[in-house]
Amino acid sequence: MARIRKQLLILAAAGLCAGLPAAVLAAADLHAPITVQPVSELRSDFMMGADISMLDEMERLGAKFYDAQGNEKDCFAILKESGVNWIRLRLWNNPVNAADVVEGGKTISRKGEPVGGGNNDLAATLRMAKRAKAAGFKLELDFHYSDFWVDPEKQHKPAAWAKLSGEELQNAVHQYTADVLKTMRAENVFPDMVQVGNELNGGMLWPDGKTWKSTPDEKIGGDDAFVALLTQGIKAVREADPERKTKVAVHLANGASNDLYRRVFDMLTKRGVDYDIIGLSFYPYWHGTLEDLQINLDDISSRYMKEVVVMETAYGYTNEDGDGFANLFNKDMAKGVGYQATVQGQASLIRDVINTVAQVPGQRGAGVFYWEPGWFPVKGAGWRTGEGNAWDNQAMFDFKGRALPSLEVFRRVREAGTAADVPHALPVEPLKLTAFVGEPFSPPDSVRVTYNDDAQRSAFVGWEEIPADKLAQPGTFKLQGELVNQPLKVQADVTVVQRRNRFEDPSFEGGKLDTWTITGTTGAISNERNPGNAHSGQQSLHYWAGEPFKVDVLRTFKGLTDGTYSFKGWVMGSGGEKGIELVARDCGDGKTYSAKVTNTGWQKWAQYTISGIKVGKGSCTVGLVIDGATGNWGNFDDVEFIRDGN
Structure with a gap:
């Protein structure tokens, strides 16, 4: 989960963590029917996944789950009924604090205590894996190779490996991976997919497997050491499953960054790393647009001839806070993404992510996992021991544990749907455009259009011709257009001014650098x-x-x-x-x-x-x-x- 800790610190510093939990929204607001447009060309084995790694800890702290009708049920049963077919579980080596914790500039005595955040050791993972397999799910195991959260900004070694380096550290990765898989085989819960490391943008097991320097004099292992460690984890998986039925995934964050994926996977390809699936994290409020994601998925799936899976995605169904601990997702993020923070908006975003993956050429788009849909507010089940839940407004259960209609998206994208499930565009507000005197002017080829399913999407527009005299001197004029393939008029109010700033795209919003x-x-x-x-x-x-x-x-x-x-x-x-x-x-x-x-x-x-x-x-x-x-x-x-x- 990239940037989580940094974002929480920023919110806390701004005073946004204060106050009591907001009241639970009225049931009619959250549990009203929604629309879900079916997705065409879905593979029959498309992964409709859910990471529910917090579940074991939540239930020990008293969490109860309810289906959409309000009936108490096992969480796995609710997920199954909603169309989920894969479960993803993270694994930490030994999730206890190896030293005291510094919080707010103060040292708190927590050495030896559970770290929180799910306390996802092997015992907890086995308990959840057994239930998942018994309920008929396929299982993905996510090795973090750490005692706590890892992401692109931190890849801490487990405390037990702190003094290991070189071959000793490589051997530890191999032996640990092999021991875990041996135990899971003995317990009849062998995973169907193994993720060797989590969000490995800059390597793993820092500093040994780190691929970039924070400071010029920092000592790191670089690409070679990263590949050596990664290879040992993969080797252990292949040895545990000689028939190669279990897929091996390599996972990065920033799923819309094609430069990142080409850099890392070009390097892995050059070094002959043996893997099956490219995993991506895609949080639209951090990582970009669905169009950016589609471009990256299409490119890397064909460039490396690999299946691609969105291993993590999520979106907020409300801007309310369920436990008084500042949420990561807020209304400003929703404005930037273009999907409303509603149950319908959440469902529409996930439906569109599924559709994006499903459209990858050659049906190499293999699936989507929602990150922690079941993590609603439960006292004590926080990011770490002593903290609250910053994810509660991105769960797919309300603050009391009742399944939201958006959870049905995993089932309903496969169904035939009705005419009401097809979104239609709403009237477009007039655009405000600027042109410069005496210079060529082209209105945008596409505009963001709001639909009745609480989503904004790009739509192409055809514009009328612009008379040359309109651009000859300062002034204003109205430009008429119409959406392509939709009977909806669009208008732009164009202001013609003398150019002051010579940069046409001073904020790089056009997405290109071709004038540089x-x-x-x-x-x-x-x-x-x-x-x-x-x-x-x-x-x-x-x-x-x-x-x-x-x-x-x-x-x-x-x-x-x-x-x-x-x-x-x-x-x-x-x-x-x-x-x-x-x-x-x-x-x-x-x-x-x-x-x-x-x-x-x-x-x-x-x-x-x-x-x-x-x-x-x-x-x-x-x-x-x-x-x-x-x-x-x-x-x-x-x-x-x-x-x-x-």
Whole structure:
């Protein structure tokens, strides 16, 4: 679960953890019927999965589950009736605190106590696995190779392996994996799929298997050590199942980041790593759009000829809080994604994720797992011992444990459906567009349209021709259009102004970098869709490399009016670069202008400015120059190149 701990700290610092739990919403609001559009071309064996790793701890603390009609039932029975056919369980080596815990700047004596978060040791995993198998589910086992949560920002070794390295650590991974699978075989709960590691964007078992540096002098094992550790886990799975009936999955987060997946899986392919499935985490409020996800799934499934599975996804059914512990998902995130935080919106998002995976060419889209649908508020069942539940508004059970209608999505996408299940577009609010005097103008090819199933989706639009005189001078005009294949009119109110900022896409929201010239370590640069890493909007220019890198990201403007200009840009990042600066050069006066950048951490944005740039021959090149050490990362956003006095 990437970024969870960081987000919780930010919310707590903002005072959002205070207050009592909100009242449970009226039953009529949460349990009213919903619509679910069927998904075509679903594989008969498509994985409709649920990660319910909190279940054992929740039930020990008194949790009870109820079906949609309010009848108390076993959780597995409710999931089965709702169309779920796979269960995913995480496994921690020894989930107890190896040392005292520091919370809020204070040291709390918790050494030797259970860590919480499900306390998912082998005993708990076996108890849930037996129930899952008895209920007829297939089972996926998620090895974390840690005593607690791991994700792209942390991959801590188990305490018992803290002093191991090299071959000793590799042997420990192999032996532990083999012992677990031997026990599960003996207990008749051998998994049908094994995930060797969890969200391995930057490797595993840090620092030995870490693939990027936080600081220039950090000692890490790099790609070779990561592959050696991963290979030992996979080897143990293959030895335990010589017939290869059990699939091996390698799992990353940021499921819409094609650059990330190509970088990691190109490397694994080059080194001959033996795996069957590419697993992805896709949380739309962190990772991007469904269109981005589709592009990545289509590419990696054909590039590596592997099945792809969304191992984790989720969405909120409400913005209310069930236990007074700040929720990770909030109304601002819902606005960015375009699905309402309602039971219907939750169902529509999951339906659309399933559809996205199902449309992967060659039917290599094999399934979707919902992360912790059963984790409703239960006192004591928190992220860790002493904390609450930040996930309760993304469960698929209400705050009292009753199944929400959205849980039915896993069954209903396979059913024929009715005319009422087909979403229809609602009237589109007039768009507000800006054009520049004397410059070509093209309205957007598609618009976001709100549908009656609490979802926004992209729809293509055909526009009328624009008379040239409309763009000849400042003013306003109305532009008419119609959605393609839908009888719905669209209108845009266009304001024509003199251009001030020379950048057409200053916030990188267009998703492209084709107007920029990138030289040096070109693979270090990407247009990243991640609201948490953007200064505004959804996207920004991102840099990162798993090795030392030098790269120039430059934009050349021609046809400029001579005069004095300013170049500005917002930057944030890890820090530790050998050098990073804004530059302006080749502007006609023979000078190179620069402004040194100093990054100080995630979301610590600063605006840097180069003033007094003298443009004398109608041309100037501006941009960012980076001399980075291994693992340095950062983001560049909201750029401006403006003629002074305009």
